Amino acid sequence: MQRLCPVTRNESSDTLQYRKAVSSAVLTTFAQASKIVVGFLILKLIALYLGPDGLGKLGHFMSLTSILALLAGGGISHGVIKYSAEYRKDKFSLYRLLSTASAFAFVFSALLALLFLLFSRPISIFILGDGNLAWVISSLSVFQLILAFNMLFSSVANGLADVKSFAFAQIIGNLLSLPFAWLLISKFGLSGAAIAIISILAMAAFPSLYLYLRSSLRFRFRRRKIDPTLLKKLSWFSLMLCVSAIAFPVVEIYIRQSLISNSGYTQAGIWQGLIRLSSAYLGFFSVFLASYFMPMISQTNNKKEIESLTLKFIVFVMIVFAVGGGVLYFWRDFFVPLLLSNEFEELNNFLIYQLIGDFFKASNYVIGFIAVARAATRVYIISEVFQAGLFVFLTFLIGRFIVGAEGVTIAYMISYIICFFFGVVVLKFWVRS
Template sequence: MTLIKTSLLNGVAVLVKMLTLLGINKVLAIYVGPVGYAALGQFQNAIQMITTFASGAINTGVTKYTAEYHYNEDKQHAVWRSAGTIALLGSLLCSVVIMIFSDELAVAFLKNSDFGGVFRWFAATLVFFTLNALLLAILNGKKDLLRYVFANIAGSVFAFLVTTALSMYFGLYGALIALAIYQSISFFVTLVICLKAPWFRFNYMVGRVDYAVAKNFLKYTAMALTSAICVPVSHIFVRNYLGSSFGWDAAGYWEAMWRLSAAYLMLVTTTLSVYYLPRLSELESREAIRAEVLLGYRVILPCAALCGLIIFVLRDFIIHVLFTADFLPMRSLFAWQIVGDTLKIGSWILAYVMLGKAMFKLFIFSEVLSAISFYVMTVVFTKLLGLEGVSLAHAVNYAVYWALLMLFVTMELKKVKADGLVG
């Protein structure tokens, strides 16, 4: 499967996901407003951290080793059984903890114990949430792109329908519940899709944990946990800082800008995860890895830059169509945010080399440093420029991050022989 073909096939799912995500943004803009956006961002960060812990942070490893063991189904089954057992036990344990401390979690993340019920909904459906992510990771690793695309389309449609209905009838509380449960509902569609695959059997999904496999997962667990902690925590700190310094409306403007970035970059980021991670996991020679990276810079980076330019030119139209007049102050965030988005994609191409080749020490170091520097730069630049400074911090942070990754990955690739990895 080539990069171009993967991008085109995946583009169908991405188009649906983009349209539903933009539709969700409009619904949320109408029914929860800027302050509600900030609360949704806080809860989404909480979900990111909790689900990563619940799954054992192994889904990236599942994709990598499913692709790497394409020649040996027994090894693939050992990976799936180990991952399924770890995810099932981890999610059940986390569900119990969340249920017990739901009110405390609501205060910690949402500043209001009245939202404890949202966390209880999340706890009740968490096991399906993690199993859905596991099945998608397997589909990705198997390069079963048609089923992967269809499962993602189904998830996008459920997200839109559930979020729209609950937001209309219950406002912010309903939007938070939708965020908590829609991926869990999607699990049943993903399961039906997988049941029709010739390689799928229930007994492949749960069973004895293979300790050699579990040991291989540890590097990916470390990397995933680092991302699951650093990125959401840095965003929570930034959001709290913006809320306390400029008001929670301002924090909502930044959250809206961040969600818009995620929407328009979706084609690029999903292509990276669908194509690059399995592909880089297969490659063993230095020249092959370098060729894939250069291909990404010739195809993916210009696409990201062009999309960003279009978004910037149409920013006023976008705010009015996708949000409401209440969000007009976010206009000042577009320029530096889009520069930062382009730099982000440039750095992520190299980050996937670290993921695909399990360069976990470098990955962890770069993630921690990036998270800390983003918060520090936000404080510094917003004191100089006001709210616009958070977007400048985003751009400068990813410029530094990209430069560091270029240095790190170049150093690591020097350890790779022309015909394969040093053993």
């Protein structure tokens, strides 16, 4: 049958790109949704079996796990995504990137594992309050070697726009971790919950390994020499992510310890419940921006174009968060007992402060990714230190008048409102300079 309207090559190409973008968005959404759902279910299990006190005791360990999840492999994930995207049509440069990145990741992870093995007991006493749980810290040090491999695989998959492989590894890994985590938490209490938290992150490595062994990149990680120039570039990304990985979790540990000392484990546990709720849905925005926004602004040097894209993504993030946050807030009497337990009912009184803070934090992510994509190390580090320092300062200032988790949450809200508007001013200055 003759076509009524002939389709040009450009039109068919645009259609294919559109379909690919929609498909990628759906797959990424499913992958992140599986992570959020499994994260909530495991949080529910911890809240159900251990209560606010148990969640408070695990708070430091969750922060430590967050640090190691980002530091695994040297924290070069954003750099690998950026340069994989740039070298996707240059196999020689791509394979050299893989060799350099894998060497960097292995050495960094091996040194980190050695450090944690040597100091497992004192770390266990500070983090878990029990030197007899040093074996948990030792297990974490070994698991982060597995996390390093998964970081490399997922970063390369993202950079090469192979969203299908990335999503498959994440979904299968999340599903595998759930029954394992339930068994550990129900049978072994605090120590079992600690291992369950590690398993959520590590399980994705198994489907990643399966996909890697079936891919064309198999063994390419070791077939090229290490490139000193690439090594230097990756080290800047490592420095940025190391500061980001350490700054806020360390602040969390510091503030949580203050809460424990002044208000007890229950208040610390309630605040930890809020943090875990936040990290679940904020993770969606982080993955979305890393997968779509960062590659887009990495490929252009036009500041006006970057500004336009940034404003569009900020508006998109704000709308999506406002809808989701509104549902969570107005149905909080349903969601909080469902996701945590009835013992966390107190956080309903100040959930609004956390949601407002998260609204501006998610919006500020968009601006922060510009610094990552442009490898603006100094700007990124200054902003991370500023955010962490401001949060601590406001927490202790407001804590004089409003005690417990509520005061901390109000400080969180104010600090990220300030940081967002400061980021907008810096963006405008950068575009016009």
